[in-house]
Amino acid sequence: MDANRKKTLQLSISRTMRNLEANNMNAAYAETKEDALKLVKALIPSSAMTASGGSVTLEECGIMRFLREETNYIDRYGKGIDKEEQRRRDGLIFLSDWYLASANAITEHGEIYQVDGRSNRISNLAFGPSKVIIVAGYNKIVPDLSSAVIRVKTVAAPANAVRLCRDTYCAKKGICVSPRHDEADLMCHADCGDDTICRNTLVMKRQQEKGRITVIIVGEELGY
Numbered sequence: 001m002d003a004n005r006k007k008t009l010q011l012s013i014s015r016t017m018r019n020l021e022a023n024n025m026n027a028a029y030a031e032t033k034e035d036a037l038k039l040v041k042a043l044i045p046s047s048a049m050t051a052s053g054g055s056v057t058l059e060e061c062g063i064m065r066f067l068r069e070e071t072n073y074i075d076r077y078g079k080g081i082d083k084e085e086q087r088r089r090d091g092l093i094f095l096s097d098w099y100l101a102s103a104n105a106i107t108e109h110g111e112i113y114q115v116d117g118r119s120n121r122i123s124n125l126a127f128g129p130s131k132v133i134i135v136a137g138y139n140k141i142v143p144d145l146s147s148a149v150i151r152v153k154t155v156a157a158p159a160n161a162v163r164l165c166r167d168t169y170c171a172k173k174g175i176c177v178s179p180r181h182d183e184a185d186l187m188c189h190a191d192c193g194d195d196t197i198c199r200n201t202l203v204m205k206r207q208q209e210k211g212r213i214t215v216i217i218v219g220e221e222l223g224y
């Protein structure tokens, strides 16, 4: 990366971390995805009961592999898990020690913006598991919530809809059916289709329990 761009990016990351801390979240920086994995390993004891949301970022960092192979990971995504068993595991995940996910966007004001289809991820992020770790590449940082909404509608959701083989407008066109940000366009529209991955939205601002959430920002582009 160009040295000038790197300098302004570091300033943006510092602003974001400072404001996350002001919102009662721990903030850490990892230069590479390998460093992010080391940080996660240092935080989570091997005996811990862990769980995660589906995440390309966690896969790219090798964190999913670590969780599956070296912790007591509650897997709700494995093959052969029917709806009833998934529901049972969702109950266990609610009581787990550590929950890991990435973010759809993180604002420089120290807010985390998440949009879900099923919404198991945003439920666990908001309340339930004792500790939460959010890992995100620098590409998830945006100036404010308006930019976060646009980021999801133009980058994150279309790519995730393709990844998850959803029959949505954005999977076909590469952009949301309503790629704007105003009150009328914040949530999913009926003409997006029943396969929508934008049913519920979570904005994580100042947390009541200081330090429940740790955000690791990585100096690499990860996920979408």
Ligand code: SF4
Binding pocket: 152, 153, 157, 158, 161, 168, 169, 170, 171, 175, 176, 177, 178, 187, 188, 189, 192, 193, 195, 196, 197, 198
């Ligand atoms: S509301 Fe529908 S079309 Fe828009 S990003 Fe979400 S899934 Fe895609």
